[in-house]
Amino acid sequence: MINFNLFILPFFLGLIYLIVVVARSWYQWIKALPPIDKVKLASGLRNPKQIVTILYEIFMEGLIHRRMWKRNPLMGYMHMTFALGWFLLIVMGNLESRIYSGTHLNAPYYPIFLKFFIHDKLVLFFETYTVPAFFRFMMDFLLLFILSGLALAIIKRQYSKWFGIKRSPEHHFTDTIALICLWLIFPLRLFAESYTAGFFDGGGSFMTQPLGNFLVRITPIPADYMAYILWWAYSLALGLFFIMLPYSRYMHIPSELLLIIFRRCNIQPKKWFSSFSDVELHSCSRCGICIDTCQLNEAGITNSQAVYFIRAMRDQFVREEIALNCMLCGRCQEACPVKIKTDSLRLIKRREFSASHVSRFSYLEDGTPLQREVVYFAGCMSHLIPSVTNAMTGILSKAGISYVFLDKDRSVCCGRPLILDGKNKQANELVEFNKLLIRQTRAKLFVTSCPICYRVFREEYNLPIHIQHHSQFLLDLVKTGKIPLQSSLKRVVYHDPCDLGRGCEVYDAPRELLGKIAELVPNEEEKQNALCCGGSLAILSSSQQQRDIVTKEALKILLKDEPDILATACPLCKKTFAKQSKVKVMDLAELIHASIPIPVNAI
Amino acid sequence: MKQFGYTILEDRSIDIDRNDQRIREFLSLNDPSINACIGCGSCTATCTAGHFVDFNIRRVHTFLRRGEAHLLKEEIQKCMFCGKCQLICPRGVNMRNLIISINSAIERMG
Numbered sequence: 001m002i003n004f005n006l007f008i009l010p011f012f013l014g015l016i017y018l019i020v021v022v023a024r025s026w027y028q029w030i031k032a033l034p035p036i037d038k039v040k041l042a043s044g045l046r047n048p049k050q051i052v053t054i055l056y057e058i059f060m061e062g063l064i065h066r067r068m069w070k071r072n073p074l075m076g077y078m079h080m081t082f083a084l085g086w087f088l089l090i091v092m093g094n095l096e097s098r099i100y101s102g103t104h105l106n107a108p109y110y111p112i113f114l115k116f117f118i119h120d121k122l123v124l125f126f127e128t129y130t131v132p133a134f135f136r137f138m139m140d141f142l143l144l145f146i147l148s149g150l151a152l153a154i155i156k157r158q159y160s161k162w163f164g165i166k167r168s169p170e171h172h173f174t175d176t177i178a179l180i181c182l183w184l185i186f187p188l189r190l191f192a193e194s195y196t197a198g199f200f201d202g203g204g205s206f207m208t209q210p211l212g213n214f215l216v217r218i219t220p221i222p223a224d225y226m227a228y229i230l231w232w233a234y235s236l237a238l239g240l241f242f243i244m245l246p247y248s249r250y251m252h253i254p255s256e257l258l259l260i261i262f263r264r265c266n267i268q269p270k271k272w273f274s275s276f277s278d279v280e281l282h283s284c285s286r287c288g289i290c291i292d293t294c295q296l297n298e299a300g301i302t303n304s305q306a307v308y309f310i311r312a313m314r315d316q317f318v319r320e321e322i323a324l325n326c327m328l329c330g331r332c333q334e335a336c337p338v339k340i341k342t343d344s345l346r347l348i349k350r351r352e353f354s355a356s357h358v359s360r361f362s363y364l365e366d367g368t369p370l371q372r373e374v375v376y377f378a379g380c381m382s383h384l385i386p387s388v389t390n391a392m393t394g395i396l397s398k399a400g401i402s403y404v405f406l407d408k409d410r411s412v413c414c415g416r417p418l419i420l421d422g423k424n425k426q427a428n429e430l431v432e433f434n435k436l437l438i439r440q441t442r443a444k445l446f447v448t449s450c451p452i453c454y455r456v457f458r459e460e461y462n463l464p465i466h467i468q469h470h471s472q473f474l475l476d477l478v479k480t481g482k483i484p485l486q487s488s489l490k491r492v493v494y495h496d497p498c499d500l501g502r503g504c505e506v507y508d509a510p511r512e513l514l515g516k517i518a519e520l521v522p523n524e525e526e527k528q529n530a531l532c533c534g535g536s537l538a539i540l541s542s543s544q545q546q547r548d549i550v551t552k553e554a555l556k557i558l559l560k561d562e563p564d565i566l567a568t569a570c571p572l573c574k575k576t577f578a579k580q581s582k583v584k585v586m587d588l589a590e591l592i593h594a595s596i597p598i599p600v601n602a603i
Numbered sequence: 604m605k606q607f608g609y610t611i612l613e614d615r616s617i618d619i620d621r622n623d624q625r626i627r628e629f630l631s632l633n634d635p636s637i638n639a640c641i642g643c644g645s646c647t648a649t650c651t652a653g654h655f656v657d658f659n660i661r662r663v664h665t666f667l668r669r670g671e672a673h674l675l676k677e678e679i680q681k682c683m684f685c686g687k688c689q690l691i692c693p694r695g696v697n698m699r700n701l702i703i704s705i706n707s708a709i710e711r712m713g
Contacts (some may be wrong), residue, residue: 275637324700357706360680363656380651380685410654413685417628421684421703430683537686540703544695575690 003101003117006110007232013238015108021246021518022254024283029258032275037267044265054264058257063087067337071289074152074163079287082182083253089142096135112238115193115208116231119200133205140205143193146186153183167297169288170309178248181241188234189213195227204352223493229453254284256338256409269341271424273348279568280340281314290332290342295532299546301325306332306342313349316564323349324540327550328420329532330502347583350422359426364412366431368440374403375443375465377457379450380413381571388449388571391593392470398596399482404441414448416456416499420538431460438463447473449589451500451570452537469500470589471510471569478516478592485517486597492518493563495577510569510588517595521563531557533568535576551580559583567591620644622670629708630667630701637701639694640664646688653682660688660698663705676709 033041044050060066063084069076073213074562090196093111098104100118110117120132160168171179190208197204198212216223245251259279269276290306291297297305304325328343336342369375376396378389396403412434415427437447438461446467448454454469461467468476477483492514507527514520525531534550558566566585568574577585630637646660647653653660658681666674679702689698 354703354706356710357703358680359682361652361683363652367653380687381690384649384687384690411651412655413651413683417684417686417699421699423684465640535690537699540697540700541634543634543697544692572690 003110007235010239011235012109014242018242018245020485023222026258029275029279034135040267041265054261054559057260062256072164076597077150078152081146085142085146092138099132106430115196115203119203137206140207143190144207150183150186167291169286169291174244174248178241178244178250181237184237186213187489188230188237192227192230192234195230229292229554249286251282252285255279269344281310283338284340289335293331293335295485295550299549301542318349320353325542327536328538329498334528354422357423361429369406369437370404371442372402372404373443374445375400375438375441377406377408377448378405379448379453380411382449383411384575385571388587388589391589392449394593399477414453414456415535416452435461451497455499455503469506473511474592475509475513483596485595487517490518490564491521492565492567493521493523493558495558495568495573496526497568498532498574500569501530513588514567521561523558525557533573533576535572551576555581571600617669623672624670626672626708627667630704634697634700636695636697640696641694645691649687649691651685651687652683656681675705679705688711
């Protein structure tokens, strides 16, 4: 019997097209890697241990969707049924087809349409102890598994709130077509197999056989015609899905595999648009998890969330407003199941937009700072809150530390605000200026009160001295006994500043410090999920009123347990919250300073 | 006018014929917060760059209102974008976006 029928053509051609397009994309991405990354990739892929970790991650993330499960179990199950279910269906189908063909090499369409070609009536549907029947059972089971996910997907589209999802992304035309095809594939397969099994009175298993028998009885037109039409439809749905895949969000399937390989081979994202960024863009599945985590929704900004920005960037059409309307707080990045560095991508785009802007800082004059062990750099924002700088200088002198207050009179910006606007070249001028000043102090330790400064000093300055945020520095002082503390009975809630927490992963030092002087109240959105205060310097085109709404909503959650004090470690957060908070907002330095019982002279 | 004995001091007058309102109009569309400015000068008082050089955001506003676009370009190049002015502004003017928008406007006008 020749195992061929015209209806396999749509599937077959679609599959070939898909393979060609994906292979070309992969080739172009790998080809565009800088030479050093190519070496990393080659050596990574030669290492068997590395390959095992890559395969493990592909299995856990690509098929099981572990991060999605952690975020939302229902969504995790839904994605797993499609990915793992379909994968196993292909594997099982392939193995099953070998029983009948007796060869290892089958035409790729043969396992897919096996039930059309083979009507194995020798085994009854309830028997599972023979090998063919086992496969038949498994194929039905896997199909049912996928259909359960499909049912969830359909329910989710209608009642997303049941899934704990407040907002779903709005999809483009291509995504909708691909989605419809994907949704049709499995029901069509079910009905095609059922009609065939019903017509031949055998060849199905626990689901397709009874359904087939039933359908044949109630359908007025002959079952073989019906089956043939359905096989055609099944093939068409598959073919169309394959053709649409590279142009829809489903391109994330092949892209994410490459992204995992890149990451495991230690290929880092670049400051400019590289092939790594392009792979990241294509790896976005537009699941929309980033939408719900974004605080800008509350302020009525619903078009600039990471999913829309990444889509616009992939389509190479980003409106400036979308690139600029983001606080770069990093919440979406933390929530992203694919861990796409949305902030870096946005900064890349901002750099393109501000490429032609000019700044001139030639007016800055070099000074000669004092030479001391410790440099204290308050930062622009801290200067707006003298209570913070006063507390810091008070603690420093009480601990008897010889320090130089680098920006006491005339502070120069650290450069991060310029970087957030995409003006790296201009920021570099300030960085170099500050670097020279700091080197001249010959200090061993650099302390800053501002997380925004702290982050840029760590990431961009490459200074040969130790850099600390004041929360870490104060903790060291307390631990070494340089400042004694008196605990109070106040209940304090701690707000993680974005740049200190998600930006530099300093979560524990401030908490440990607060634990020593007060009762720390936990909060529902903390550490990696901490809220942004709304004062972010990164958001440019939204209005003050919109930002105030973000602050208000963040305060509602932070002050839920009615603490006595809202503590933070960032002058910008403090300033932003203080405008609206009913509870007193204090910086860590202020709290520590107030907790020192008696003046202690140099020890 | 001359026959009445009046003289016109160039730097004290606003020449309506040369008054270029295009940037201001562009900004008003792009970021209406600019219209909320009351000229209190808090921004200038706190300015980081202003500690080093003669830079005055309030003056930038004045240039904008007077339509003296040709003076703007050099002025805004001194800004460090630190954002203190924006934080201190009692009227919620989007200062940083304003400077970026002026830049874009100048570019568009060529």
